Amino acid sequence: MASAVDLHVKSPDDIVSSMSPHLYGIQRVRKETEDTFTLELQEKSGRHKLSFAPGQFNMVYVFGVGEVPISISGDPASPVLVHTTRAVGTVTRVMSKLRRGDMLGIRGPFGTAWPVAEARGHDVVIVAGGIGLAPLRPSLYEVLSHREDFGKVVLLYGTRTPSDILFREELEQWRARFDLEVHVTVDRADSGWRGNVGVVTTLIHKAPFDPQRTVAMVCGPEVMMRFAALELVKRGVSAGAISLSMERNMKCGIGLCGHCQFGPFFVCKDGPVFRYSRIKDLLTKWEI
Amino acid sequence: METLERILAEHQFFKDLAEPYLQLATGCASNIRFEPDQFIFREGEEADQFYLIRQGRVALQIFAPDRGAITIETLTEGDILGWSWLIPPYNWHFDARALEVTRAIALDGKCLRRKCEEDHNLGYELLKRFAHIIEQRLESTRLQILDIYGVRS
Numbered sequence: 001m002a003s004a005v006d007l008h009v010k011s012p013d014d015i016v017s018s019m020s021p022h023l024y025g026i027q028r029v030r031k032e033t034e035d036t037f038t039l040e041l042q043e044k045s046g047r048h049k050l051s052f053a054p055g056q057f058n059m060v061y062v063f064g065v066g067e068v069p070i071s072i073s074g075d076p077a078s079p080v081l082v083h084t085t086r087a088v089g090t091v092t093r094v095m096s097k098l099r100r101g102d103m104l105g106i107r108g109p110f111g112t113a114w115p116v117a118e119a120r121g122h123d124v125v126i127v128a129g130g131i132g133l134a135p136l137r138p139s140l141y142e143v144l145s146h147r148e149d150f151g152k153v154v155l156l157y158g159t160r161t162p163s164d165i166l167f168r169e170e171l172e173q174w175r176a177r178f179d180l181e182v183h184v185t186v187d188r189a190d191s192g193w194r195g196n197v198g199v200v201t202t203l204i205h206k207a208p209f210d211p212q213r214t215v216a217m218v219c220g221p222e223v224m225m226r227f228a229a230l231e232l233v234k235r236g237v238s239a240g241a242i243s244l245s246m247e248r249n250m251k252c253g254i255g256l257c258g259h260c261q262f263g264p265f266f267v268c269k270d271g272p273v274f275r276y277s278r279i280k281d282l283l284t285k286w287e288i
Numbered sequence: 289m290e291t292l293e294r295i296l297a298e299h300q301f302f303k304d305l306a307e308p309y310l311q312l313a314t315g316c317a318s319n320i321r322f323e324p325d326q327f328i329f330r331e332g333e334e335a336d337q338f339y340l341i342r343q344g345r346v347a348l349q350i351f352a353p354d355r356g357a358i359t360i361e362t363l364t365e366g367d368i369l370g371w372s373w374l375i376p377p378y379n380w381h382f383d384a385r386a387l388e389v390t391r392a393i394a395l396d397g398k399c400l401r402r403k404c405e406e407d408h409n410l411g412y413e414l415l416k417r418f419a420h421i422i423e424q425r426l427e428s429t430r431l432q433i434l435d436i437y438g439v440r441s
Contacts, residue, residue, distance in 0.1 A: 130437030160437040191357035199431040221436040
């Protein structure tokens with residue numbers, strides 16, 4: 001829990017270092033859906049090696065426009081930094097127009113991670129909604145790279161329409177694996193869609209996992225996460241074995257500015273990944 | 289070989305139903321198979337059956353002249369399809385179409401309805417079980433209406 005003491009544990013040097021962006025060049029831009037894109041970035045000086053844990057985020061600065069928090073969506077084992085985001089605000093709209101060779105400022109990585117290590121020896125259930133698949137993808141990469149260490153692995157993914165499905169090719173590859181169960185559902189579809197229609201929470205009660213030995217990771221819109229967590233608990237997964245990734249207005253990234261306060265927590269420092277047991281009472285409060 | 293009675297007894301919907309009622313339901317049940325794109329029922333038709341899906345995928349659809357068939361939800365293995373046989377005027381409100389080869393157990397709703405009128409304990413049991421399904425579908429429909437995936441940036 002954040003406290004006055006916590007706010008002063010960082011040394012002035014640490015704070016300066018955390019607040020100074022590193023220069024990254026765009027190597028590749030990939031359009032995922034109508035309004036979602038992925039950037040592959042490489043650090044310019046070669047001196048800053050960014051290592052991150054699945055679930056963490058960076059503050060991404062578009063020069064002269066502004067800085068936004070974006071989860072890392074790439075493979076933790078890859079030297080390329082990958083961010084996937086939706087063009088919704090001033091900064092991300094400009095970002096969506098950047099091309100190969102353009103530069104960005106990167107601060108991070110910040111925040112808490114998905115409990116991948118803790119999930120070893122357990123079944124893993126990943127529930128993603130919309131662009132929430134992006135922050136979960138690194139955890140899936142990590143699980144799949146040590147596949148024998150885990151029990152059943154299930155990915156449940158819901159989007160608005162078939163054209164909103166992220167990482168489509170990769171989903172097909174994952175679906176073809178025998179050691180990974182992938183179920184995709186959409187909210188709306190015409191008769192051309194042969195897959196599931198319905199919210200992602202409807203997939204939980206039939207998914208093949210043992211609730212007593214399952215670690216669940218959930219990311220998506222807050223309402224979706226709330227109902228997904230309730231459904232997982234209904235299946236028998238304990239609240240402490242469910243993690244959610246919260247989204248707030250992160251600014252400094254190190255728990256100093258208070259922009260991302262969420263009850264007694266700062267999402268940038270105490271989150272973005274929280275145990276459901278820790279925050280479930282906050283999720284239903286109108287004002288916190 | 290699995291008998292119909294055993295399949296029904298092991299299904300969540302019929303779980304812990306009293307033995308005589310289970311036998312009665314079995315008497316009203318038969319195996320059925322639908323080919324891809326085959327309609328299981330059409331909007332407006334008389335609703336005299338419901339289905340326990342054993343394998344496959346079924347789309348509940350509504351037809352709009354300017355948009356064609358719109359899928360409202362899909363049902364898969366283990367799901368119950370259809371409750372209009374329980375509620376007057378006993379007509380289907382949507383189309384149900386198999387999206388792939390679908391195997392199901394069809395239950396004679398007309399027969400069960402008559403039995404429910406004669407035995408209110410059976411009627412109450414079935415209504416409780418259908419109320420649970422209706423509540424789940426209503427909740428997911430509400431979430432669909434919220435269009436939740438458009439919110440997160």
